Amino acid sequence: MRRLTAAMTLSVTGKYIALLTPLNLLLALQMTRIEGTTGAAASFGVVAGFGGLIGLIANPLAGRISDRTFARLGRRRTWILTGGLAGAAMLVALSYATEVWQVVVAWCLVISCFAFQHAATTALLADQVPPTRRGSVSGLLGMAGAIGPIIGFSIVGAFSVPRMQWLVIAIAAATFAVVATLLLRDPPQERPQGVRAGEVGQRLGVGALAKSFWINPLRHPAFGWAWIVRFLVTCGYASSTYSVLFLMDRFGVTPEEVTQLAVVLAIIPVVVISITSVLAGFISDRLQRQKPFVLLGGLISAGALVITGTSQSIGIALLGSAVLGIGVGMFLSIDNALCVRVLPDAENVGKDMSIFNMANTLPQSFVPFIAPMLLALGGFTAFYVTLAGFAVVGALAVLRIPEIGKEGDPRWAAITRAPAAGGER
Incomplete structure (x- = not known):
């Protein structure tokens, strides 16, 4: 269990180094160099x-392919290693982009590669972690997600040359993926008749691939409500990708100063998330309760966004960041365990968890899509307050999901299981 927990934690840490360091810092700086501050x-x-x-498309496909992988390295280790190494190579390529379209293409390739690593890692929570330990393991993964960007910020801050900044996070991401693969025990999946030894990916028709993006919420209502919870609350803390632009816009921070301030702004919630996520996960496992932590985490996150959006000093913005750490840590530590509990099909864990991961990635498109309108209407105050409203609605939606031990109670949405292979999902 220790090797498994360490492998999952390292894989998640490397993935977040690779994705959140650019999202929260490097991409904004790259765009400033290409387009200038105004653009x-x-x-x-x-x-x-x-x-x-692209993440919305890649995540469920990666999960489905991982579920159907029969390589000797194992169906999860194969993609943790391949996704991590390929994603690291794409990060290096991105550092050479000099036009916006080049950045778009390279970043989409980065997202696609790490989708495979992420899908394989999250599937392990259902594959190998006992139900009574999922809260505490989810807490450690939440802590890893918080620590990853800090490691990225720290190593990036040691270099002033932009291409070196991209290179060091690529090396870090690749290293974490390799070590995680070495630690993980993942026996090869038994091959169905007709699948050759070493084959990666059972043949999938167009219909089967299309089903990678869909689970019927009418047939599986608890799954549908859990997806809504994750999507709406994630919209709230997707605001963190605008932190650098927020600092430069509201407080006049220069691009030269923003790297150090972004590190400070990220370190504060990391300390809080690290404590809150592990503690909440442990308490959840001991009490065998999940809903109160998800509900409170979403509401605290909403309050933090209001604090940040109305802040008139960097000090208040830092306070909002700390409060957000409490909410995010509490939410992330338990939400994964809750999602695993409502999965409809043990045969398609990777694919089904990847549909949940769509609720993580969709806000990365949705929030930037609505951001220009919100910024035009009321600046960053309107932006943060609106996202706080999403988080509140998402937190309240968890009330429709049955608590542990209450799965058959008709007062809450039913947790249902998928029919035999070939049935409607």
């Missing part, structure tokens, strides 16, 4: 929006 926000929205859209 950076719009260009960043285009890059983040396309990246989120």
Whole structure:
């Protein structure tokens, strides 16, 4: 169990180094160098929006392919390693982009590669982690997600040359993926008749691939409500990708100063998330309760966004960041365990978890899509307050999901299981 937990934590850490360091810092700086300060926000929205859209497509496909992989390395280890190494190579390629369209293409490739690593890693929570340990393991993964960007910011801050900044996070991401693969035990999946030894990916028709993007919420209502919870709350903390632009716009921070301030702004919630996520996960497992943590985490996150959006000093913005750390840590530590509990099909864990991951990636397109309108209507105050409203609605939606031990109670949405292979999902 220790090797498994360490492998999952390292894989998640590397993935977040690779994705959140650019999203929260490097991409904004890249857009500033290409477009200038005035055009950076719009260009960043285009890059983040396309990246989120590609992630929306890539995540469920990656999960389905991982579920159907029969390689000797294992169906999860194969894609943790391949996704991590290929994604690292794409990060290096992105550092050479000099036009917005080049950044868009390269970033979409980065997102696609790490989708495979992420799909394989999250599937392990259902594959190998006992139900009574999922809260605490989810807490550690939440902490890893918080620590990853800080590691990225720290190593990036040691270099002033932009291409070196991209290179060091690529090396870090590749290293974490390799070590995670070495630690993980993942026996090869038993091959169905007709699948050759070493084959990666059972043949999938167009219909089967199309089903990678869909689980019928009418047939699986608890799954549908859990997806809504994750999507709406994630829209709230997707605002963090605008932190650099927020600092430059509201407080006049220069591009030269923003790297150090972004590190400070990220370190504060990381400390809080690290404590909150692990503690909440442990308490959740002991109490066998999940809903109160998800509800409170979403509401605290909403309050933090209001604090940040109305802040008139960097100090208040830092306070909002700290409060957000409490909410995000509490939410992330339990939400993964809750999602695993409502999965409809043990045979398609990777694919089904990837549909949940769509609720993580879709806000990366949706928030940049609505951001220009919100910024035009009321600046960053309207932006943050609106996203706080999303988080509140998402937190309240968890009330429709049954608590542990209440799965058959008709007062809540039913947790249903998928029919046999070939049935409607």
